[in-house]
Amino acid sequence: MKFSRLLDKDFWALLISIIFSLILFFNSETDSVITVQADVADVVNLLTYPQTWYQDIFLTKNENRKLQDSLVISNLHLSKYKKYKDENDELRKMLETASFISGVFNDTIIISKLKEPQPMTLVPARVTNRNSASIETIIINVGRDHVTPIKENLAVLDISGGLLGKTIAVGSNASKVQLITDNNFSVSIRVTTLKIDEDNNDTTFVRTIGNFIPTIGKYGILEGILKSTNLSPGKIAYTSGISDIYPADIPVAKVISANKDNNKPFQDVKVEILSDFNNLNYIFIIQ
Amino acid sequence: MISISYIYNFLFFILIFIIQLYWPAILIKENLYFQLDIILIYITVLSIIYGRFIVIIVAFFGGLLQDATIFGVLGVFSLSKSIVAFCVGSIFNYRTIWSRNTQYIIVFASYLIHFIVSCYLTRGLDYIYIPYILISSLVPFIVLLVVNNLIYKGRLFSN
Numbered sequence: 299m300k301f302s303r304l305l306d307k308d309f310w311a312l313l314i315s316i317i318f319s320l321i322l323f324f325n326s327e328t329d330s331v332i333t334v335q336a337d338v339a340d341v342v343n344l345l346t347y348p349q350t351w352y353q354d355i356f357l358t359k360n361e362n363r364k365l366q367d368s369l370v371i372s373n374l375h376l377s378k379y380k381k382y383k384d385e386n387d388e389l390r391k392m393l394e395t396a397s398f399i400s401g402v403f404n405d406t407i408i409i410s411k412l413k414e415p416q417p418m419t420l421v422p423a424r425v426t427n428r429n430s431a432s433i434e435t436i437i438i439n440v441g442r443d444h445v446t447p448i449k450e451n452l453a454v455l456d457i458s459g460g461l462l463g464k465t466i467a468v469g470s471n472a473s474k475v476q477l478i479t480d481n482n483f484s485v486s487i488r489v490t491t492l493k494i495d496e497d498n499n500d501t502t503f504v505r506t507i508g509n510f511i512p513t514i515g516k517y518g519i520l521e522g523i524l525k526s527t528n529l530s531p532g533k534i535a536y537t538s539g540i541s542d543i544y545p546a547d548i549p550v551a552k553v554i555s556a557n558k559d560n561n562k563p564f565q566d567v568k569v570e571i572l573s574d575f576n577n578l579n580y581i582f583i584i585q
Numbered sequence: 586m587i588s589i590s591y592i593y594n595f596l597f598f599i600l601i602f603i604i605q606l607y608w609p610a611i612l613i614k615e616n617l618y619f620q621l622d623i624i625l626i627y628i629t630v631l632s633i634i635y636g637r638f639i640v641i642i643v644a645f646f647g648g649l650l651q652d653a654t655i656f657g658v659l660g661v662f663s664l665s666k667s668i669v670a671f672c673v674g675s676i677f678n679y680r681t682i683w684s685r686n687t688q689y690i691i692v693f694a695s696y697l698i699h700f701i702v703s704c705y706l707t708r709g710l711d712y713i714y715i716p717y718i719l720i721s722s723l724v725p726f727i728v729l730l731v732v733n734n735l736i737y738k739g740r741l742f743s744n
Contacts, residue, residue, distance in 0.1 A: 308637035308671065315645035315667035322649070323660030323706060330658060333709045 419585040460572035520567035529556040637674030644670035696722035
């Protein structure tokens, strides 16, 4: 049977009558029509499922691409926020240290009254570069043209308040700081120990003056500490205040060990520098 | 000019329709009645005698009339009866090719299609309607065979 024979007038008559019948049927609002309509919808859904599936895949792909983009952007924002948080923490720590150090220095000045009262100013600065040449230095972003002009030979502290070094060269907008770890660095320190007089059962504080010299990395030694001084590990060595560069009471290093069994008049004291050299982003200059 | 046989057939169709209107319905189940579809038998006879085209039109309007007066939802019997007219009208086209049994199968299959379609469109598809569809198809088929033997002397289905 040829296909053209199917499309004769009988076929058209049937087709037209079916179309009219269906139009009439679907125009009535009975429960049976609604049921049939639901079935038709199911069949249409089944027939169009491949198309829907195909479109879904495309949509998912597009959505995935958009999500990937937004994920990258979110990650960038996140890392930015993390950086801000770290910076914020560091600055907060700086503020706390600054207020603490200012208090200590003011007290010291009031108690001592030995010298003329000196107004102390903590100048915050950012470390811009770090040299690893023959002498260990860092570059900071303040100099002569700063609101508080920087000079040479000013004490530099880290954000925890530990001694970091001193300014050795000052430019208009930047300065070079010699670190405490540099082999040519030396600073006068004092260590306060408790001495118990067994006869009188009396306790007195003994202040011993010495000299801090760096050795390797964050370690150093204290020279000139008398053998009569009882140093225990953990004792903090502070700047003595004898020098014109460093004010008194700046924490310098922590005692690791003290050895009196030698042929020298002084004991061998090994110390660890308190400043954290791994996170040198901000510093203070004592003006 | 309209043929006298058309007028005769039209009047006979009116008579058949009136008989169909008053033909008693038998309750099979709750809300499920069986009524002998005399119009279906008449359309079958017309299809075998006159062929597809004219009977599809008659079946459409006859079914539509049946929908409007008996059933109430338009488009159900007009659709199913048009399909029956098309299928059974094939016997007119292929009378010389198809055997008597093939013609019987065509008629019975058309009746089954008729009642499956009408049942689906009115009540939906369910297994419980299978006996109803079978009875509704079988009874008119038997009546058609009786009509063929008594009135047409077996000439409706012949090679």
